Amino acid sequence: MPKMKTKSSCKKRFKTTASGRVVAAQAGKQHGMIKRSNKFLRNARGTTTLAAADEKIVKSMMPYAR
Template sequence: MPKLKNKSAAKKRFRFTATGKVRATQSGKQHGMIKRTNKQIRNQRGTTILKDCDAKIVKKMMPYR
């Protein structure tokens, strides 16, 4: 059997923690900051851990992680 390839888009967007959880950047922070509240902008800094249902999809895209 040939090796499975990682999805290039997933490689760029997601990282894994030491325990195997999936870390991603916060959503809703690319543009349109003028209409967001300051509280929203503060809370969307940095990264977040994905829920299990979403992490399962990402792990399929990156089979050897």
């Protein structure tokens, strides 16, 4: 059986931790920073782990990242 392919979009946007959780960048920081509050920008730094429902979707597109 041939190898399964990983979705290129997921490969670029997500990483998995050693415990199997999916890590992603915080949303809402591409543009429009002037209208956002300082609290929002401060809390949106770095990365975050996805919710279980979203994690399931991403893992289905990354067959070897388990």
